[in-house]
């Protein structure tokens with residue numbers, strides 16, 4: 001089964017949960033994928049409608065004098081502050097925000113991965129999820145990707161005991177998505193080739209002042225191997241894992257995703273990213289978008 005974009009949309013629009021999320025994304029038209037997930041300037045000119053470089057023309061933010069805010073990029077501190085503000089003033093719940101983030105990730109994977117793998121098989125996606133909310137985005141994305149016609153497998157080495165995460169895992173298991181505690185071995189991965197790897201290990205709360213703790217140091221090096229040996233497309237959620245959120249790959253980790261999907265706004269380290277770049281989760285109320293210098297429309 002390889003749905004066209006229009007059959008995919010009509011299928012999705014019949015699902016209640018999707019109709020609910022579409023209202024926050026304004027996703028009622030077939031062109032909606034390119035609306036909710038904006039390709040950034042580093043994507044090909046043909047499809048690029050949101051040029052991050054142009055956001056430097058935004059008015060200076062009233063939030064602080066930090067120069068990063070005048071360019072539309074968020075530093076780690078402001079990314080966390082914006083998140084906290086969304087949950088306090090307009091009262092978005094974490095569950096809402098994570099669902100929007102994960103759906104945007106799934107859409108970007110769909111835009112990058114296309115519809116089917118070779119020989120009529122579904123495309124295989126390995127979603128590698130970390131211990132925090134970045135990992136939660138990956139769990140949500142896995143569920144949506146199955147609805148989009150992908151074959152998804154989750155690696156979740158340190159499952160959270162928080163009720164929402166327990167529920168997200170259950171929701172994935174109910175969709176027959178395997179949830180593994182460790183990365184597949186090279187042999188397993190050879191037999192079950194993954195077309196796409198989603199890096200949802202660390203986001204804007206990664207602490208680059210301490211070494212990457214296990215099991216994630218090993219997990220990241222295995223992702224690099226899969227990218228290289230299997231020619232899998234590596235897609236990072238919000239920040240390439242192991243990169244300093246502001247400074248990029250400061251430790252010479254050599255982790256270079258092919259695609260980055262920034263959530264809400266690119267983080268400072270995205271300036272160092274050379275691959276294909278999307279901005280998703282662009283649902284900010286204008287008052288908050290303006291305060292943080294974030295451009296929400298394409």
Ligand SMILES: NC(=O)C1=CN([C@@H]2O[C@H](COP(=O)(O)OP(=O)(O)OC[C@H]3O[C@@H](n4cnc5c(N)ncnc54)[C@H](O)[C@@H]3O)[C@@H](O)[C@H]2O)[C@H](O)CC1
Pocket residue numbers: 083086094097098101130131132133134135136137201202203204205206207208210211212213214216237238239263264281
């Ligand atoms: N509005 C939005 O944009 C939303 C973004 N979301 C996503 O949430 C992450 C940020 O999530 P948070 O829980 O704050 O943290 P992280 O997932 O980045 O990781 C914290 C996790 O990592 C561990 N850790 C930190 N440093 C290290 C290290 N050196 N070695 C090993 N482990 C480390 C730490 O202990 C924690 O367990 C954001 O990027 C988005 O992806 C939300 O979905 C909500 C909306």
Ligand SMILES: [K+]
Pocket residue numbers: 134199200201202203236237238239240241
């Ligand atoms: K990540």
